[in-house]
Structures are given as C-alpha cells and as structure tokens.
Amino acid sequence: MAKVKITQVKSIIKRPKDQKATITALGLGKINRTVEVENTPQIAGMIRKVSHLLKVEEA
Template structure:
C-alpha cells in the first residue's frame, strides 16, 4: 500500500537579493532560485515549516 501525500505547488515570486542566508538556503533546498520558477512538493510538516519561513517570497497552491 502506498500512502499518497497531498502535494502543493510552490512558486517563487520575489527575489532573494538582500535576504538572510537562511532564507536563501531554504529557497535552494526547495529547488527554487529564479522568479516564477515552480516546484511540486509533498505537503509534510517539514515542508510546511520551510514554506512558512519564506512565505513572503513564494505563493502556494494545491497541486
């Protein structure tokens, strides 16, 4: 049995220029880095925490 997790689409909408290192690292860990780039990630508590840290730089949609 495979447990299907819900996925969310995360899109970077703001630049990471002049942002703290931890925010730049979080963007990189999610696989983002350029404005308007999108990735689909599983909606786990760990991902929710990462998204919350950079919520002012990204938009989130259900995938």
C-alpha cells in the same frame, strides 16, 4: 500526502542567508520557477519561513 505547487514570486537578493538556503532547499532560486512537492511537516515549515517570497497552491 497532498502535493503543493510552490512558485517563487520575489527575489532573494538582500535576504538573510537562512532564507536563501531555504529557497534553494525547496528547489527554487529564480523568480517564476515552480516546483511540486509533497506537503510534509518539514516542507510546511520551510514554506512558512519564506512565505513572503512564495505563492503556494494545492495541487
């Protein structure tokens, strides 16, 4: 599988609980924090759900 670099670029303050939980599950939580994960269908769905808060790059 390909890896993707995910960086949080917007705050989760005043976001719905499910979006906050998704950000936490991705291993993020603070602005400018970056994680590198395998691009599985589950991760792709999580990224789609909170894409307005993230910057995604192919690794």
